Amino acid sequence: MTVTVKISFDLPAPxxxxxxxxxxxxxxxHLPHHAFKLIHAGAIMKDDAAPISAxxxxxxxxIALIGATDPRQPLAPPQSQSERSIIATIETELHAVRTSLLPDLDIFxxxxxxxxxxxxxxxxLLQSLLRLDGVTAEPAWEDARQQRKDAVREVQDMLDRLDNAWAARSATVAA
Incomplete structure (x- = not known):
């Protein structure tokens, strides 16, 4: 499975x-620097020593940041992750959904x-829910557990909006 994440940031000097x-x-x-590819204008940016102006x-x-993950495993082994990295994973997933799917959902x-x-x-949206389901937070990590719960609820609400709009459309067409 490929996960694509969109993040906004200011560029440094050329x-x-x-x-x-x-x-x-x-x-x-919180991904290893070698665990993802950077793509701009359809080209993979491979030369880390090259200036960004190149x-x-x-x-x-x-810039597309594309990383490979196994959908059957959490994003990294749970024992090596801190609560902060779990929260960052959840925030990254939610940010990706908000920026890449929410505008399309509103239009739909x-x-x-x-x-x-x-x-x-x-x-x-279902794939996002599955990725969030793959995030494992230790029982003592109350903040991470709450963040995951809130993220699941938000994505599920988006899925409900989608299905409700389609159901309302189907009922209108049938009437």
């Missing part, structure tokens, strides 16, 4: 090596006529 961005993203996501990055550029709810879009959004 002569900054790509490694500095990779390290910042690794620190933010990749044509500028303010408001989009206003005009729920595209069955393929209904299926696509439903599948992506």
């Amino acid at each position: 002569d900054t090596p790509l490694y500095a961005i990779r390290k910042s993203l690794a620190d933010y996501t 990749y044509g990055l500028h303010p408001n550029s989009t 709810v206003r005009d729920p006529t595209n069955h393929k879009e209904h299926l696509r959004l439903g599948e992506l």
